[in-house]
Amino acid sequence: DAGVTQSPTHLIKTRGQQVTLRCSPKSGHDTVSWYQQALGQGPQFIFQYYEEEERQRGNFPDRFSGHQFPNYSSELNVNALLLGDSALYLCASSRRGAYNEQFFGPGTRLTVL
Amino acid sequence: SQELEQSPQSLIVQEGKNLTINCTSSKTLYGLYWYKQKYGEGLIFLMMLQKGGEEKSHEKITAKLDEKKQQSSLHITASQPSHAGIYLCGADKVTNAGKSTFGDGTTLTVKP
Numbered sequence: 381d382a383g384v385t386q387s388p389t390h391l392i393k394t395r396g397q398q399v400t401l402r403c404s405p406k407s408g409h410d411t412v413s414w415y416q417q418a419l420g421q422g423p424q425f426i427f428q429y430y431e432e433e434e435r436q437r438g439n440f441p442d443r444f445s446g447h448q449f450p451n452y453s454s455e456l457n458v459n460a461l462l463l464g465d466s467a468l469y470l471c472a473s474s475r476r477g478a479y480n481e482q483f484f485g486p487g488t489r490l491t492v493l
Numbered sequence: 494s495q496e497l498e499q500s501p502q503s504l505i506v507q508e509g510k511n512l513t514i515n516c517t518s519s520k521t522l523y524g525l526y527w528y529k530q531k532y533g534e535g536l537i538f539l540m541m542l543q544k545g546g547e548e549k550s551h552e553k554i555t556a557k558l559d560e561k562k563q564q565s566s567l568h569i570t571a572s573q574p575s576h577a578g579i580y581l582c583g584a585d586k587v588t589n590a591g592k593s594t595f596g597d598g599t600t601l602t603v604k605p
Binding site: 384413419421422423424425468469472473480481484485486487489 | 497505526528532534535536537561583593594595596597598
């Protein structure tokens with residue numbers, strides 16, 4: 381059983397560019413949450429998707445957007461990249477109503493130059 | 494302000510020694526999770542505590558949630574180099590909300 385997978389593993393972009401990160405949830409999971417983890421800090425909640433809609437959102441600007449597909453996979457899009465967007469982006473999946481069983485992917489390391 | 498405070502920020506212990514990491518919240522916790530993270534990698538779930546006074550163990554790692562559900566401790570007995578990594582506590586502010594908040598982690602180094 382494959383766990384949560386994310387792609388790409390690493391990504392280097394320049395300021396002002398746009399980026400798309402991808403996540404495939406664990407089998408049997410229908411909810412995907414995205415987190416941003418800056419160096420030396422804990423993960424910060426960005427948003428959560430269920431039934432192809434954004435259900436909850438953290439304190440992140442509109443430059444951060446997402447999408448969930450019918451197969452429950454998800455994308456995180458960030459527009460107009462800033463240097464401060466450099467971080468490890470983590471995807472976590474769970475079953476609706478069972479958020480205490482979140483499984484995290486290995487993350488995508490985004491570097492903005 | 495940080496909602497979950499972890500202490501210490503970093504810890505260096507000799508192999509075989511015991512250690513404790515603490516996680517404190519100013520608000521009642523509805524679910525407290527402990528994760529382990531290798532540098533630059535994803536989070537590995539260790540255990541979850543929900544009830545005040547609850548204690549769980551996994552191999553040589555034990556976690557407790559205090560009666561008021563505002564503080565948790567993670568204790569490692571007879572530490573090994575394989576225990577090295579970043580330990581993060583996470584919590585849900587509202588029952589089953591799925592919006593977890595995390596502490597900044599405790600970096601553990603175990604010297605052989």
